[in-house]
Amino acid sequence: EARSLPMELSEKRGVENNGFVQNEAFEDKETATSSQEGMAEKCSVDMAPGAVQEMVLKPYAGMPKEVLLQFSSQARYRVTREILFWLIIAGAIALVCATIAIIALSPKCLYWWQASPIYQIYPRSFKDSNMDGNGDLKGIQEKLDHVTSLNIKTIWITSFFKSPLKDLEYGAEDFYDIDPIFGSMRDFENLLAAIHDKGLKVIMDVIPNHTSDKHVWFQLSRNRTGKYTDYYVWQDCRQAGGSVIPPNNWVSVLGGSSWQFDNVRKQCYFHQFGKEQPDLNFRNPAVQQEIHDIIKFWLNKGVDGFSFGAVKFLLEATHLRDEPPVDKSQSGVIMTAYSQLYHDYTTKQVGFHDIIRSFRQTMNEFSREPGRYRFMSSDDGEKEDIEATMMYYGTTFIQEADFPFNFNLINIANLSGNSIFEAVDSWMKNMPAGKWPNWAVGSPNAARISTRIGKEYINVMNMLLLTLPGTPVTYYGEEIGMENIASGHVSEERVNSGPVVATLQEKSPMQWDGKINAGFTEGNSSWLPVHSNYQSVNVEVGTDPVGADLQTQSTWSNSSLSLYRALTALRNNELPMNRGWMCHIWNDSNVFVYVRELDGLDRVFMMLLNFGQESATVLKAIVPNLPSEAVIRLSTHFSNVGKVVDTKVIKTEMGEGLVLEYKTAKPVHTMEAFQGKCFVAEKACYSKAFNVLYTNC
Numbered sequence: 001e002a003r004s005l006p007m008e009l010s011e012k013r014g015v016e017n018n019g020f021v022q023n024e025a026f027e028d029k030e031t032a033t034s035s036q037e038g039m040a041e042k043c044s045v046d047m048a049p050g051a052v053q054e055m056v057l058k059p060y061a062g063m064p065k066e067v068l069l070q071f072s073s074q075a076r077y078r079v080t081r082e083i084l085f086w087l088i089i090a091g092a093i094a095l096v097c098a099t100i101a102i103i104a105l106s107p108k109c110l111y112w113w114q115a116s117p118i119y120q121i122y123p124r125s126f127k128d129s130n131m132d133g134n135g136d137l138k139g140i141q142e143k144l145d146h147v148t149s150l151n152i153k154t155i156w157i158t159s160f161f162k163s164p165l166k167d168l169e170y171g172a173e174d175f176y177d178i179d180p181i182f183g184s185m186r187d188f189e190n191l192l193a194a195i196h197d198k199g200l201k202v203i204m205d206v207i208p209n210h211t212s213d214k215h216v217w218f219q220l221s222r223n224r225t226g227k228y229t230d231y232y233v234w235q236d237c238r239q240a241g242g243s244v245i246p247p248n249n250w251v252s253v254l255g256g257s258s259w260q261f262d263n264v265r266k267q268c269y270f271h272q273f274g275k276e277q278p279d280l281n282f283r284n285p286a287v288q289q290e291i292h293d294i295i296k297f298w299l300n301k302g303v304d305g306f307s308f309g310a311v312k313f314l315l316e317a318t319h320l321r322d323e324p325p326v327d328k329s330q331s332g333v334i335m336t337a338y339s340q341l342y343h344d345y346t347t348k349q350v351g352f353h354d355i356i357r358s359f360r361q362t363m364n365e366f367s368r369e370p371g372r373y374r375f376m377s378s379d380d381g382e383k384e385d386i387e388a389t390m391m392y393y394g395t396t397f398i399q400e401a402d403f404p405f406n407f408n409l410i411n412i413a414n415l416s417g418n419s420i421f422e423a424v425d426s427w428m429k430n431m432p433a434g435k436w437p438n439w440a441v442g443s444p445n446a447a448r449i450s451t452r453i454g455k456e457y458i459n460v461m462n463m464l465l466l467t468l469p470g471t472p473v474t475y476y477g478e479e480i481g482m483e484n485i486a487s488g489h490v491s492e493e494r495v496n497s498g499p500v501v502a503t504l505q506e507k508s509p510m511q512w513d514g515k516i517n518a519g520f521t522e523g524n525s526s527w528l529p530v531h532s533n534y535q536s537v538n539v540e541v542g543t544d545p546v547g548a549d550l551q552t553q554s555t556w557s558n559s560s561l562s563l564y565r566a567l568t569a570l571r572n573n574e575l576p577m578n579r580g581w582m583c584h585i586w587n588d589s590n591v592f593v594y595v596r597e598l599d600g601l602d603r604v605f606m607m608l609l610n611f612g613q614e615s616a617t618v619l620k621a622i623v624p625n626l627p628s629e630a631v632i633r634l635s636t637h638f639s640n641v642g643k644v645v646d647t648k649v650i651k652t653e654m655g656e657g658l659v660l661e662y663k664t665a666k667p668v669h670t671m672e673a674f675q676g677k678c679f680v681a682e683k684a685c686y687s688k689a690f691n692v693l694y695t696n697c
Helices: 004-013 029-046 049-057 065-072 075-105 137-142 144-149 185-197 216-222 226-230 285-301 352-364 386-393 417-430 455-467 498-507 560-573 575-579
Strands: 118-121 154-157 174-178 201-206 238-240 243-245 259-262 267-270 305-309 375-379 438-440 471-475 581-587 591-597 603-610 615-617 629-635 644-646 650-652 657-663 685-687 692-694
Touching (some): 174 185, 185 285, 201 375, 216 226, 575 603, 591 615, 650 657
Parallel strands (some): 201 305
Antiparallel strands (some): 603 657, 629 644
């Protein structure tokens, strides 16, 4: 009776779970067993059968596997589970297919050398860090923030190899070392690390055609030492009346015979340039291998690309025939000027493109790592033969240069809207399909913009440079409107450069501020004098090229520097400007007009650039469906930015440039009237719905 009391109480409260209690309420095993049986009986008697069935069929948290399996086999749970399973599979397949479709339809991303302008630095004139009056590698490192402030991601450093030619550094004494005037190899490695830390890339110059006569290869060759005997182009010279008669009439680029007698070897060696720069013999495979080894050395250092210069001179004809004179009546006359001959046997010989392509193949070995594509350009100095220049792009199946250097805008003789159009159109029409253009308005071997065509055109030329399709190349100092120094300021004694003095006037020191020596050096003097206008034209303090009060270029909204930065920002941030269509709209003696647009975007940018005199352009009559109004996005006169103009007639002053923005549902490149006047390199279309670019327009 006493033992039945707890059970009766428990019935009133509900069934008590003793599953986790060990021998606490019972005296022995037998008693516990009988009590549990009794409890079970009472429960089974007092609980209705329907209630038991409902409790068993209803799932609950923590149910054991055996109970869970009973429910999982039921149709309502099995069907739901299968539906979810197949939905997940279908979703995964759809996601994979969508990813593949996006990859297949997406345009190729622009390479780093396409996405940013290139800033070309002549290292001896950029920044002096040790007060010796010569720019150096540490100086470049000190001024990297200036490059980044220009929204530029690529630096091109001209030759800095060890060389005895302190003026131009174009004849290397050692391709594996830094000229002490620029610093040490450690300085270069530090500069390279700093460049990469800032997310920038670096290109360096290599001129493989020749070396310095101080190079160890030449010293060994003139002594006929082993494999170096034929590293250079040697020929016997005739003796007559105590003077040396060269093998033929070939003339050096700098004038005079391209053959120089060597007293050690008692033969003449060939030189396309100065007599201190003997040409290598690229018909010798060992010489080609030397250049490949040099390429590998610097790529292993971390260099991102090369510009190969003077490549059209790599091979000469082996038959040594005289080159034909331009003036046939002078046949047989001794020629001394390079322009007097057709250079049929000393330039662009059969096989030289194969050599350049082999350089490309070596560089491709280092381009396999994602994001580390190695860039290659070529510079052959072609001015008139556009078809020959285009061959440096390679073919559909054989890669050569990513682009050959474009001199079209530099070589314009008479500035006008028509001449600008001809320079642009010539390149775009002759460029092979799918290739990438490039543009430059200055270089180390050409007069600066302000000197060549006038200060009033500095800003409009930079506007042209930075709004054309392709990669713009800016020579240091052009962003602030630097000018050539006067020829009288360049002395023979100062540079010891012989016939190339004239090419130094555009290499004057960078003008950083208004302090002594323009902030280029803290020393007493610089290797070349700074321009006399350095207090008004410099990075920190300067004036508008067309004249204004003394202001700060870094902050003054109407300065050349501020405009340059605004233009690079526009180019980097607006899709039509960096990979869209370019359509020529109009040109005359004063203006050049073109648009940049992208399929799928209704926003269009129109450039109206004045390279002549004051002009009124009737745009509405030229472009059908042109909106009646457009907004000035950028202007060479910053006070005009944001203003709305009537497109019926737009007036521009001499040297004025406008970037107009408007919206239209009928872009110019779709109009029949402009077929044949539109070009696109990396075609892409924009999807507003998905905010992505795709190729199947």
